[in-house]
Amino acid sequence: MNHEDGDNGSTAPERSTPDPSATPDSVEPENTADEPASVADEAALPDGAPTTQPSADDEAPTTQPSADEAPTTQPSADEAPTTQLHLGDLGERSEEQAPLWVEPPANEDVTQVIPAIPPGPVPGPTQAYTTAAEEPTMVAPAAAPQVPPQPEPQPAEPQPAEKPAEKTPARASWVKVAAITGGVIAVIGIAYAADLAVSSGKVPRGVTVAGVDVGGSTREEAEATLQAQVGPRVGQPLTVQAGDVSTELVPSAAGLGVDWEATLDRAHSQPLNPFTRLASFFTTDEIGVVSTRDEAALASAVDGLRSETDRASREGTVVFEGATPVPVDPSTGQNLNGEGAEAALIEKWAFGETVDLPVDVVPVTVTQEGVQRALDDVAVPAASADLVVTGRDGKVATAPRQQIGAIVGFEPDGNGGLKPTYNTEAATGILAPQLVSTEIVPKDAKITLDGGSPTVVPAVVGDLVQWPKTLETLPEVLRGNGSHATPAVYGPIPPALTTEAAQALGVKEVIGEFTTGGFSAASGTNIRLAASEINGALIKPGDTFSLNGYTGPRGTAQGYVESGIINNGRPDTAVGGGVSQVATTLYNAAYFAGMEDVAHTEHSYYISRYPEAREATVFEGAIDLQFRNTGKTGVMIQAIGGASDLTIRFWGTKSVDVESITGNRTKPTQPDTVTLPAGDHCIASSGAPGFTASDTRVISDHASGQEISRDTRTVRYDPVPIVKCEEPGAPKPDERTPAASPAPSAPAENPTTTPKPNGGG
Numbered sequence: 001m002n003h004e005d006g007d008n009g010s011t012a013p014e015r016s017t018p019d020p021s022a023t024p025d026s027v028e029p030e031n032t033a034d035e036p037a038s039v040a041d042e043a044a045l046p047d048g049a050p051t052t053q054p055s056a057d058d059e060a061p062t063t064q065p066s067a068d069e070a071p072t073t074q075p076s077a078d079e080a081p082t083t084q085l086h087l088g089d090l091g092e093r094s095e096e097q098a099p100l101w102v103e104p105p106a107n108e109d110v111t112q113v114i115p116a117i118p119p120g121p122v123p124g125p126t127q128a129y130t131t132a133a134e135e136p137t138m139v140a141p142a143a144a145p146q147v148p149p150q151p152e153p154q155p156a157e158p159q160p161a162e163k164p165a166e167k168t169p170a171r172a173s174w175v176k177v178a179a180i181t182g183g184v185i186a187v188i189g190i191a192y193a194a195d196l197a198v199s200s201g202k203v204p205r206g207v208t209v210a211g212v213d214v215g216g217s218t219r220e221e222a223e224a225t226l227q228a229q230v231g232p233r234v235g236q237p238l239t240v241q242a243g244d245v246s247t248e249l250v251p252s253a254a255g256l257g258v259d260w261e262a263t264l265d266r267a268h269s270q271p272l273n274p275f276t277r278l279a280s281f282f283t284t285d286e287i288g289v290v291s292t293r294d295e296a297a298l299a300s301a302v303d304g305l306r307s308e309t310d311r312a313s314r315e316g317t318v319v320f321e322g323a324t325p326v327p328v329d330p331s332t333g334q335n336l337n338g339e340g341a342e343a344a345l346i347e348k349w350a351f352g353e354t355v356d357l358p359v360d361v362v363p364v365t366v367t368q369e370g371v372q373r374a375l376d377d378v379a380v381p382a383a384s385a386d387l388v389v390t391g392r393d394g395k396v397a398t399a400p401r402q403q404i405g406a407i408v409g410f411e412p413d414g415n416g417g418l419k420p421t422y423n424t425e426a427a428t429g430i431l432a433p434q435l436v437s438t439e440i441v442p443k444d445a446k447i448t449l450d451g452g453s454p455t456v457v458p459a460v461v462g463d464l465v466q467w468p469k470t471l472e473t474l475p476e477v478l479r480g481n482g483s484h485a486t487p488a489v490y491g492p493i494p495p496a497l498t499t500e501a502a503q504a505l506g507v508k509e510v511i512g513e514f515t516t517g518g519f520s521a522a523s524g525t526n527i528r529l530a531a532s533e534i535n536g537a538l539i540k541p542g543d544t545f546s547l548n549g550y551t552g553p554r555g556t557a558q559g560y561v562e563s564g565i566i567n568n569g570r571p572d573t574a575v576g577g578g579v580s581q582v583a584t585t586l587y588n589a590a591y592f593a594g595m596e597d598v599a600h601t602e603h604s605y606y607i608s609r610y611p612e613a614r615e616a617t618v619f620e621g622a623i624d625l626q627f628r629n630t631g632k633t634g635v636m637i638q639a640i641g642g643a644s645d646l647t648i649r650f651w652g653t654k655s656v657d658v659e660s661i662t663g664n665r666t667k668p669t670q671p672d673t674v675t676l677p678a679g680d681h682c683i684a685s686s687g688a689p690g691f692t693a694s695d696t697r698v699i700s701d702h703a704s705g706q707e708i709s710r711d712t713r714t715v716r717y718d719p720v721p722i723v724k725c726e727e728p729g730a731p732k733p734d735e736r737t738p739a740a741s742p743a744p745s746a747p748a749e750n751p752t753t754t755p756k757p758n759g760g761g
Contacts, residue, residue, distance in 0.1 A: 255294025320405030333362030505634030512593025517645030523578025
């Protein structure tokens with residue numbers, strides 16, 4: 001084919017009959033007799049009939065397109081007949097000219113179309129190959145220069161209309177593909193429309209709620225299904241897992257429920273995306289539930305889990321079981337993450353499956369290797385033998401191996417290991433009592449009055465085992481696997497009050513004293529016991545003395561007995577009763593010695609054996625008597641308890657003189673009558689009127705007589721009630737009747753009083 005043909009074979013080229021005289025010398029005359037049958041038959045075939053030539057490899061014959069196929073060329077009515085020439089030796093053409101044969105694609109019928117020869121010269125002959133034994137056949141072009149005279153043209157026979165160019169096989173394939181694709185799309189479109197119409201108004205396909213499939217259901221059907229299958233879960237125990245701890249809670253008790261409307265709203269409407277609709281046949285869309293919740297109940301329920309889920313971390317350590325050291329593996333702790341736990345329950349409870357609750361891990365610092373090192377390097381050697389401390393005169397103190405755990409301990413060192421600790425106080429408690437006989441105990445200097453005047457008894461310097469120094473070498477002593485022995489270190493211990501210090505206190509004369517009497521036998525027991533406890537007490541300059549602090553508890557264990565007290569303004573009894581007389585006597589002795597009053601409280605009503613506005617009461621744990629030594633010298637208390645009186649003296653160096661001025665009684669009040677059931681707790685009383693009194697203390701310098709201070713204290717005493725004790729069942733008069741009324745019709749006087757604290761009288 002000529003490469004200049006721009007129509008690519010859409011219009012058949014004109015053919016002309018060649019002039020025999022113009023035939024090239026190399027072309028032999030046509031011999032139809034020698035022509036292969038296939039060529040002769042082909043010439044006799046009508047236009048469009050197939051032309052078949054055998055191939056060199058005896059493959060399927062090459063056929064020209066049939067009438068149903070698109071021919072490559074179609075001659076027109078004016079074209080001259082095509083002359084086929086037997087080209088003979090022209091098969092030996094130059095290899096420079098490209099053959100007209102093109103290898104057909106594999107698996108396709110080989111069809112060769114012999115084009116018409118256009119008038120005029122062509123670049124070269126067209127080759128058509130059959131078998132290797134046959135000569136090539138060439139369609140030769142007609143010689144253009146010489147054209148023999150032609151007869152008058154005859155009317156041409158009518159020719160059939162030119163057929164349109166038929167489609168090539170490649171285009172036919174694309175047409176088929178397009179047709180099939182269009183059909184598939186049409187089917188898909190119909191299916192899509194049908195599926196959308198059928199599912200309209202329903203929950204989208206594949207939707208699940210808490211594991212329950214509701215896809216394809218109407219909203220009402222879906223809600224009914226969910227209430228039947230998910231609804232009961234709100235009241236069923238739900239397993240929760242927090243770290244390695246598993247427990248249960250009931251969702252309803254935790255304030256959880258389901259909002260059905262909001263839950264179904266999550267499903268949205270039917271999707272319009274065809275790919276989404278197609279995928280819904282093979283996938284599910286879990287939308288969960290919208291939970292209702294009571295925030296307070298939920299928080300309370302989560303906090304209630306902490307007792308089971310939370311645990312402290314445990315650092316690795318070594319403990320002693322008797323004389324055997326035992327390693328303790330480290331263990332991390334955990335704390336429930338409250339906020340995360342609430343969120344997890346809200347989201348997952350409705351599934352009815354175990355809900356994992358988040359926890360915060362509490363780390364440890366000691367490693368397993370650190371524990372093992374402490375065991376091997378410290379604990380095992382320490383427990384291998386008894387701890388022995390040798391004292392004077394061959395005495396020894398021993399801490400048995402079984403008690404080593406009280407002495408040796410471990411704590412994290414911050415680097416993954418353990419460092420040993422040594423409890424020297426515990427070691428001292430075990431060892432010290434065994435060496436007491438080898439020690440000299442220090443003694444304070446004392447001031448005695450055995451000869452009627454103060455005398456200083458010299459102090460004694462002690463010689464005791466210095467246990468902190470003795471046990472300084474404990475880590476080295478316990479490290480070896482042999483003997484654990486070390487010597488005791490002794491040292492002098494000075495007394496708290498040396499001889500020189502006692503002499504410097506200046507205790508040499510009486511600077512104040514006071515005496516009271518008139519107490520009962522039971523009260524006398526308590527008074528003498530308390531007096532003996534404060535006898536000899538030293539008050540250094542600037543120190544404060546406390547009666548309750550000095551005597552300590554005053555109960556039956558200390559030898560005190562039950563005696564009279566004032567309770568809520570009425571006479572009563574209690575253990576330790578009568579000590580208020582010690583308080584009053586001590587207060588007055590301190591008063592005249594010039595001590596500073598720190599704290600004291602008067603009785604609630606006046607007791608005739610005490611001076612007005614210059615007395616005091618005490619009650620263990622509630623009311624105390626305190627005063628401070630503001631002088632430059634020390635003060636020693638001397639207390640002498642007799643059968644019916646008590647005398648307390650203050651010894652020191654006299655520096656002031658004290659005067660007491662008692663004022664007149666004012667504002668008298670009459671007692672009330674109180675009727676109580678007869679019994680041990682009812683003490684009859686005739687009563688006494690109340691009043692207000694005052695006392696003024698004037699302090700002057702002893703050497704110059706110059707007044708230093710003047711202080712007045714005013715005290716209101718309540719009336720002593722008239723107490724009547726009556727047997728049960730007896731007629732009860734008015735419980736509170738004025739003791740002295742001008743007339744039966746006069747109103748009873750009922751003054752308002754401020755209750756005073758209880759106290760022993």
